[in-house]
Amino acid sequence: MSACLTAANHLRIVKIKDIEQETPKVKSFCFNDKLCSMAKPGQFIMVWVPDVDEVPMSLSGMDPHVCSISVKNVGEATKALHQRKIGDYIGVRGPFGNGFRIVEGKVMVVGGGTGMTSLMPLVESLFKKNVEVTFLLGAKTKNELLFGDRIQAFLSKTKGRFEVTTEDGSSGSKGVVTDLAEKYLARKKFEYMYTRTISSTFTSKPRTVDAMRHRHLWNLCNRQIPSMQRRTSSYR
Amino acid sequence: MRNLLAVEIAGLKLSNPTMLAAGILGMTGASLKEAIVCGAGAVVTKSVGLHLREGYPNPTVAQVACGLLNAMGLPNPGIAEFKEEIKEVKQSETRTPLIVSIYGFSTSEFVKVAKVAAEVGAEALELNLSCPHVKETGAEIGQNQDLVAEVVKELKENVTKPVFVKLTPNVADIVGVAKAAVEAGADALTAINTVGGMAIDVETTRPILANKIGGLSGPAIKPIAVKCVYEIYREVDVPIVGCGGITSWQDAIEFMLAGASAVQIGTAISTSGLGVFKSIIRGVNIYLKRKGFRSVKDIVGLSHRG
Numbered sequence: 001m002s003a004c005l006t007a008a009n010h011l012r013i014v015k016i017k018d019i020e021q022e023t024p025k026v027k028s029f030c031f032n033d034k035l036c037s038m039a040k041p042g043q044f045i046m047v048w049v050p051d052v053d054e055v056p057m058s059l060s061g062m063d064p065h066v067c068s069i070s071v072k073n074v075g076e077a078t079k080a081l082h083q084r085k086i087g088d089y090i091g092v093r094g095p096f097g098n099g100f101r102i103v104e105g106k107v108m109v110v111g112g113g114t115g116m117t118s119l120m121p122l123v124e125s126l127f128k129k130n131v132e133v134t135f136l137l138g139a140k141t142k143n144e145l146l147f148g149d150r151i152q153a154f155l156s157k158t159k160g161r162f163e164v165t166t167e168d169g170s171s172g173s174k175g176v177v178t179d180l181a182e183k184y185l186a187r188k189k190f191e192y193m194y195t196r197t198i199s200s201t202f203t204s205k206p207r208t209v210d211a212m213r214h215r216h217l218w219n220l221c222n223r224q225i226p227s228m229q230r231r232t233s234s235y236r
Numbered sequence: 237m238r239n240l241l242a243v244e245i246a247g248l249k250l251s252n253p254t255m256l257a258a259g260i261l262g263m264t265g266a267s268l269k270e271a272i273v274c275g276a277g278a279v280v281t282k283s284v285g286l287h288l289r290e291g292y293p294n295p296t297v298a299q300v301a302c303g304l305l306n307a308m309g310l311p312n313p314g315i316a317e318f319k320e321e322i323k324e325v326k327q328s329e330t331r332t333p334l335i336v337s338i339y340g341f342s343t344s345e346f347v348k349v350a351k352v353a354a355e356v357g358a359e360a361l362e363l364n365l366s367c368p369h370v371k372e373t374g375a376e377i378g379q380n381q382d383l384v385a386e387v388v389k390e391l392k393e394n395v396t397k398p399v400f401v402k403l404t405p406n407v408a409d410i411v412g413v414a415k416a417a418v419e420a421g422a423d424a425l426t427a428i429n430t431v432g433g434m435a436i437d438v439e440t441t442r443p444i445l446a447n448k449i450g451g452l453s454g455p456a457i458k459p460i461a462v463k464c465v466y467e468i469y470r471e472v473d474v475p476i477v478g479c480g481g482i483t484s485w486q487d488a489i490e491f492m493l494a495g496a497s498a499v500q501i502g503t504a505i506s507t508s509g510l511g512v513f514k515s516i517i518r519g520v521n522i523y524l525k526r527k528g529f530r531s532v533k534d535i536v537g538l539s540h541r542g
Contacts, residue, residue: 006507009299013439046294050442054294089439091295 036067040099041121048091053077058118105191112197116146138177142170246398246423248333250277257502258337265324275513278333288314303454307447326357333359366404366429375404381416388420398423454503469495485519493539
């Protein structure tokens with residue numbers, strides 16, 4: 001019992017194998033790690049940027065051969081991470097958290113901003129199981145739409161619906177993705193909905209889907225995460 | 237049936253000799269209550285001071301072989317805010333003692349924090365004279381016998397609740413500090429806090445903890461803690477609460493044989509979950525019956541006799 005503590009909590013040093021510029025502000029960092037490869041969609045890891053900070057990050061990819069995190073440059077740790085190059089080292093611990101429940105039936109997935117990072121592995125699992133997915137993707141402007149092309153590629157192979165919304169109307173309809181979700185819910189019945197929306201600007205109106213107004217959803221996985229610039233907790 | 241496990245420490249009645257150690261799950265009323273539900277005989281809060289402290293940047297915790305290194309930097313919301321958490325526990329839980337761990341950057345700060353904690357229902361106070369990684373408090377007080385005596389004396393004059401002193405092992409003579417605390421009026425001692433330590437990653441060549449230096453807890457420090465309890469027991473007459481790497485019922489028994497009247501559990505919760513309380517309690521109970529002891533008190537310090 002005392003020989004070693006938990007395997008997931010152990011810090012592993014991994015080499016950055018590849019870096020991809022997803023949008024002007026979001027980069028994906030690819031690395032190999034056995035435990036992260038076995039993570040469930042929606043789980044997160046702690047990423048250590050030596051000398052700077054250790055921050056929680058959703059896994060945006062968890063293939064057997066390569067894992068990834070997708071990071072927007074918004075604060076001290078993410079800025080430092082953005083300056084790392086292929087071949088540099090970072091530390092990872094985890095995966096932590098419960099992850100999404102993968103369901104069948106009619107499903108709606110609502111992703112806003114960098115909230116998409118944790119939804120990407122979910123969408124991959126749902127497509128693999130041939131679940132009929134209605135996918136709503138939102139961002140502030142066209143070039144900040146995250147993973148839009150990847151989802152489009154999936155959808156060309158399976159059934160499903162994909163709609164985009166931007167706050168400035170530069171792509172798809174104009175508005176915020178949660179309003180679009182409300183419209184869909186009013187028209188159509190879904191058995192399950194996943195939402196992850198992260199907004200880097202605070203608006204007076206809470207950008208979540210009102211669960212109480214849609215009681216026919218037997219389960220709602222609904223969370224709005226405020227800007228990453230705000231510290232999630234001052235006490236650790 | 238008679239409870240073999242009941243103990244009394246500095247007037248506090250515990251249904252069993254396990255306690256939640258300071259620093260783990262002691263931040264909210266809800267988590268303290270959960271530890272109680274899971275069987276803890278008493279709970280100790282995370283250390284709280286007079287003012288809000290953010291603590292250090294991450295990593296604040298690093299897992300090493302057989303233990304955890306941490307340098308949290310005493311993050312807490314300050315007693316004015318934290319008293320609501322204490323109240324929450326006391327509203328629903330009246331039987332299990334709640335001990336509030338406090339720190340201060342001066343004697344008067346200790347007293348101010350202690351008074352608020354006592355007012356809202358803390359059954360006792362545990363003085364953090366042993367945090368190894370924050371300047372001008374914790375171990376910097378606990379390594380100096382005169383300062384320890386000063387803080388304890390001042391508290392005893394101003395607060396009626398029992399005072400526990402949590403000792404640091406990062407001293408040449410822990411027994412000397414223990415005696416100074418007891419002479420100044422400490423009602424009980426907790427031994428030990430973490431052992432100073434650090435870890436450096438070889439690939440990046442950087443220290444892992446943001447604060448670079450931290451404190452080591454867990455099974456790695458158990459033999460050090462057992463020795464400290466054993467030596468202190470010979471020299472002082474107040475109850476000792478053993479702390480340091482207790483993971484199993486055998487560990488708990490070992491500490492009690494060395495002289496501990498109760499044991500605190502911290503790191504083991506992060507690896508085994510809160511079920512560790514029940515498993516230790518059950519194991520101790522079976523051991524006492526198997527050996528024919530009538531009370532857990534009978535084994536306290538038993539290794540010194542016979």
